[in-house]
Amino acid sequence: MSAPSSDEPSPHCHVHKFGGSSLADAAHMRAIGGLLADGAGTRLVVVSAMHGTTNALVALTETARQGRDWAPEWENLRQRHLQAAAELGGGLQTTLTEAFDALGRDLAALAKNEADAERISARVHGLGEIWSSHLVHAALGGDAGGWQRLDAREVLVVHPGEMGVGVDWDESRRRFAKWRARHPGRDTVVTGYVASDAQGHATTLGRNGSDFSAAIFANLCDANALTIWTDVDGVLSADPRLVPDAVCLPSLSYAEACELAYFGAKVLHPQTLAPVQSRGIPLRIRNTRRPQAPGTLIVAKSDFEGAPVKGLSLVRDLAVLELAGNGMVGVPGTAERLFAALHGAGVSVTMISQGSSEHSICCIVRADQAERGRAAIAAAFADAMADQRTQAVHVTTDICVLAAVGDGMVGTPGVAARLLGGLAQARVNVRAIAQGASERNISVAIASADATRALRAAHSAFWLSPQYVSVGIIGPGQVGRALLSQLAATLPRLRSQSRLDLRIRGIGDSKRMALSETGWDAGIALDALQSDAAQATNLDAFAAHIRAEHLPHALIVDCSASDAVAAKYPLWLAAGIHVVTPNKHAGSGDWARYAAIRNAQRQGGGRFLYEATVGAGLPVILTLRSLLDTGDDLHGIDGMLSGTLAWLFNRFDGSQPFSALVREAKALGYTEPDPRDDLSGLDVARKLVILAREAGRELSVEDVEVESLVPAQLRTVGRDEFLARLEELDAPMQARLETAAAQGLGLRHIAQLGRDGSARVGVVGLPADHACRHTRLTDNLVQFRSERYSENALVVQGPGAGPQVTAAGVFGDMLAIAQSLGAQTGIAEARA
Numbered sequence: 001m002s003a004p005s006s007d008e009p010s011p012h013c014h015v016h017k018f019g020g021s022s023l024a025d026a027a028h029m030r031a032i033g034g035l036l037a038d039g040a041g042t043r044l045v046v047v048s049a050m051h052g053t054t055n056a057l058v059a060l061t062e063t064a065r066q067g068r069d070w071a072p073e074w075e076n077l078r079q080r081h082l083q084a085a086a087e088l089g090g091g092l093q094t095t096l097t098e099a100f101d102a103l104g105r106d107l108a109a110l111a112k113n114e115a116d117a118e119r120i121s122a123r124v125h126g127l128g129e130i131w132s133s134h135l136v137h138a139a140l141g142g143d144a145g146g147w148q149r150l151d152a153r154e155v156l157v158v159h160p161g162e163m164g165v166g167v168d169w170d171e172s173r174r175r176f177a178k179w180r181a182r183h184p185g186r187d188t189v190v191t192g193y194v195a196s197d198a199q200g201h202a203t204t205l206g207r208n209g210s211d212f213s214a215a216i217f218a219n220l221c222d223a224n225a226l227t228i229w230t231d232v233d234g235v236l237s238a239d240p241r242l243v244p245d246a247v248c249l250p251s252l253s254y255a256e257a258c259e260l261a262y263f264g265a266k267v268l269h270p271q272t273l274a275p276v277q278s279r280g281i282p283l284r285i286r287n288t289r290r291p292q293a294p295g296t297l298i299v300a301k302s303d304f305e306g307a308p309v310k311g312l313s314l315v316r317d318l319a320v321l322e323l324a325g326n327g328m329v330g331v332p333g334t335a336e337r338l339f340a341a342l343h344g345a346g347v348s349v350t351m352i353s354q355g356s357s358e359h360s361i362c363c364i365v366r367a368d369q370a371e372r373g374r375a376a377i378a379a380a381f382a383d384a385m386a387d388q389r390t391q392a393v394h395v396t397t398d399i400c401v402l403a404a405v406g407d408g409m410v411g412t413p414g415v416a417a418r419l420l421g422g423l424a425q426a427r428v429n430v431r432a433i434a435q436g437a438s439e440r441n442i443s444v445a446i447a448s449a450d451a452t453r454a455l456r457a458a459h460s461a462f463w464l465s466p467q468y469v470s471v472g473i474i475g476p477g478q479v480g481r482a483l484l485s486q487l488a489a490t491l492p493r494l495r496s497q498s499r500l501d502l503r504i505r506g507i508g509d510s511k512r513m514a515l516s517e518t519g520w521d522a523g524i525a526l527d528a529l530q531s532d533a534a535q536a537t538n539l540d541a542f543a544a545h546i547r548a549e550h551l552p553h554a555l556i557v558d559c560s561a562s563d564a565v566a567a568k569y570p571l572w573l574a575a576g577i578h579v580v581t582p583n584k585h586a587g588s589g590d591w592a593r594y595a596a597i598r599n600a601q602r603q604g605g606g607r608f609l610y611e612a613t614v615g616a617g618l619p620v621i622l623t624l625r626s627l628l629d630t631g632d633d634l635h636g637i638d639g640m641l642s643g644t645l646a647w648l649f650n651r652f653d654g655s656q657p658f659s660a661l662v663r664e665a666k667a668l669g670y671t672e673p674d675p676r677d678d679l680s681g682l683d684v685a686r687k688l689v690i691l692a693r694e695a696g697r698e699l700s701v702e703d704v705e706v707e708s709l710v711p712a713q714l715r716t717v718g719r720d721e722f723l724a725r726l727e728e729l730d731a732p733m734q735a736r737l738e739t740a741a742a743q744g745l746g747l748r749h750i751a752q753l754g755r756d757g758s759a760r761v762g763v764v765g766l767p768a769d770h771a772c773r774h775t776r777l778t779d780n781l782v783q784f785r786s787e788r789y790s791e792n793a794l795v796v797q798g799p800g801a802g803p804q805v806t807a808a809g810v811f812g813d814m815l816a817i818a819q820s821l822g823a824q825t826g827i828a829e830a831r832a
């Protein structure tokens with residue numbers, strides 16, 4: 001299409017276009033005046049039909065042509081328009097009544113087959129714009145308000161062609177100039193979508209052609225700006241119904257907008273760009289419902305330095321036609337013959353791909369044209385097929401084309417890798433690939449069933465950080481809540497200063513769970529659990545949501561003390577979900593499950609980090625791993641592994657009953673959910689088992705010699721009853737304290753793992769100069785004795801219990817995993 005420039009540029013002129021959603025009723029039409037308020041110069045307002053009208057008109061013509069009863073729908077339309085006219089005033093009742101009468105006569109003629117059906121249908125299809133132009137003219141104040149009305153059929157001359165509707169620019173410009181001369185310098189409401197053909201018959205610019213009308217008029221006026229008002233914020237990076245993370249693009253180049261429009265981004269009619277591009281007219285898409293939003297600006301060169309890919313679009317309902325055979329190799333004219341056949345059959349080709357071997361050529365066509373295309377190619381290559389130079393045409397249906405578009409792709413290495421990497425991660429098979437030499441568009445043909453997953457995965461690959469982690473938090477108890485508050489305080493800084501993007505997309509306790517597509521701020525994630533959107537906890541559904549295939553990485557943080565949750569780890573790890581936990585059940589529980597966890601990791605599944613299970617936030621497991629990984633030989637581990645018991649024996653001097661101290665330790669969040677786990681020595685035994693297994697020993701809790709402080713009569717009662725009868729601990733503990741004191745000893749709870757595999761936990765009396773007598777509060781003290789540290793043990797000491805320090809240990813593991821991710825290099829770096 002060529003758009004010859006005008007000899008006499010118009011004065012300042014701003015063209016606005018309003019779509020059907022902005023013209024739903026009289027109230028919407030009145031609101032247009034406010035949207036036009038700012039800006040100087042002449043305004044040209046191009047209008048679509050009222051919402052749903054064009055569809056109704058198309059249906060009416062069909063109904064009439066089939067001889068069915070069109071009157072009810074005609075009456076609906078009539079009432080709707082008359083109602084708007086009544087609300088707007090301006091004396092339009094007669095005009096519209098006459099117009100609907102004329103429509104009735106046309107429909108009657110169609111029904112009787114009396115007239116040229118095509119011509120009448122074309123005229124009828126465009127009536128919605130004629131009616132809405134009257135209504136909007138009245139809404140803006142009519143003639144008295146300085147507005148005039150232009151029926152585009154008077155000036156716009158078009159001719160249908162193979163490449164769409166073509167504009168007769170010379171004739172249209174001449175007629176428009178003449179019209180302008182008769183109506184100088186006034187604001188104008190113009191009908192969108194409609195035009196005349198060379199014979200003067202009413203026609204249209206094709207479905208959703210009002211954008212195109214607006215661009216044509218912007219060109220004819222040599223406008224300074226074109227604004228297309230619609231019901232979305234602008235051009236989005238992908239269809240938001242399919243990609244919840246889609247973002248509004250601040251700006252696009254004409255070329256990018258063209259690619260996106262042709263590839264299905266519904267916000268712009270594909271032919272809209274050329275008339276504005278040829279004159280460099282800036283086009284802005286804005287939202288009538290959110291006029292404060294800046295929208296998307298489309299100009300010659302976009303200044304938006306975002307990702308190299310600006311947008312992704314999807315074309316559905318396609319099919320692959322493939323012709324293969326040795327007889328095609330090096331034979332000039334094969335492609336010409338194939339495409340001539342498709343042309344002859346009126347089949348439009350969406351995408352083409354041929355490998356350099358020339359052994360096969362494939363093209364993607366509309367599904368409803370596939371059989372026609374196949375037959376045409378088969379006929380054109382009948383001779384070659386007969387002597388087996390080519391094989392039969394292979395048709396694959398249920399195909400979509402996903403296109404990644406952006407000027408920034410030009411000359412940038414790594415874009416295709418990122419796209420294909422994202423698709424591979426989402427297990428999307430690519431049937432064919434095409435990239436033109438313009439490098440602005442990479443298109444891949446995929447199975448329709450994979451379309452949404454593919455779009456989301458590609459979007460994640462370009463728009464999300466490679467260190468984006470989809471996080472699910474289980475067990476928002478004391479530790480879980482402390483973790484959430486640490487995340488709330490820290491994640492914004494991590495996001496802005498590095499690429500780490502931990503998104504909490506799920507939260508669940510023993511009863512309920514809540515899931516989010518885009519994630520919540522950590523500070524409000526707990527609220528989601530209380531909201532109506534929360535549902536009954538289902539750990540499998542929770543994990544499936546967190547491990548969404550379109551997202552690069554998934555992590556479940558288990559802050560419960562539940563064995564049932566730990567039982568899921570092997571499955572989750574095998575599915576590639578990373579697991580971080582302070583829950584000791586997996587590390588110290590059933591050996592077969594522990595082995596399955598290790599196995600899943602070895603097979604390339606997710607990572608399992610559980611530093612907080614021993615010593616809370618202290619680097620106990622890290623230290624042990626470092627000794628072992630660097631080849632040291634571990635002789636034994638001993639010390640105090642319970643924060644609760646350390647705190648209790650630091651405080652227990654007989655001045656307060658032991659039971660009161662236990663209650664205080666529980667209130668401070670030091671104890672296990674059931675404090676008997678601490679007092680029985682089970683919690684410490686679990687920690688010893690975790691350390692022993694880390695060191696490669698096949699130890700289980702049953703192998704540990706454990707001394708319990710829980711009297712026999714309290715071991716099997718319920719937790720609440722145990723807490724109510726805590727005082728039964730007081731007498732035996734007091735006696736024990738006094739016996740030790742009489743020997744000049746202090747009580748401490750000690751764990752020991754010997755070189756021979758022996759393991760023991762229990763209370764001992766220690767002299768005043770023993771290291772464990774010089775700890776404070778909840779201090780753990782872990783001594784590693786090894787080949788290198790034989791004379792003098794390697795000691796890790798510090799607070800070993802409490803929600804904050806435990807949460808910090810969990811958070812540290814989360815960061816360790818997130819920081820190890822990001823295998824995909826940033827395109828920006830590659831460009832540099």
Ligand SMILES: NC(=O)C1=CN([C@@H]2O[C@H](COP(=O)(O)OP(=O)(O)OC[C@H]3O[C@@H](n4cnc5c(N)ncnc54)[C@H](O)[C@@H]3O)[C@@H](O)[C@H]2O)C=CC1
Nearest residue numbers: 475476477478479509510560561562582583673801802806
């Ligand atoms: N408190 C501390 O100082 C330390 C605690 N830990 C461990 O941290 C974990 C949490 O401890 P706290 O926060 O003190 O416990 P808590 O009792 O305050 O919280 C446990 C949470 O887990 C949830 N939960 C229980 N069963 C569940 C299930 N089947 N499915 C989903 N959620 C479930 C509960 O609803 C609750 O929200 C425990 O495994 C504990 O051993 C580890 C190191 C130190």
Ligand SMILES: N[C@@H](CC=O)C(=O)O
Nearest residue numbers: 642643644671672801
């Ligand atoms: N209850 C435990 C908490 C840490 O694991 C302890 O007191 O050490």
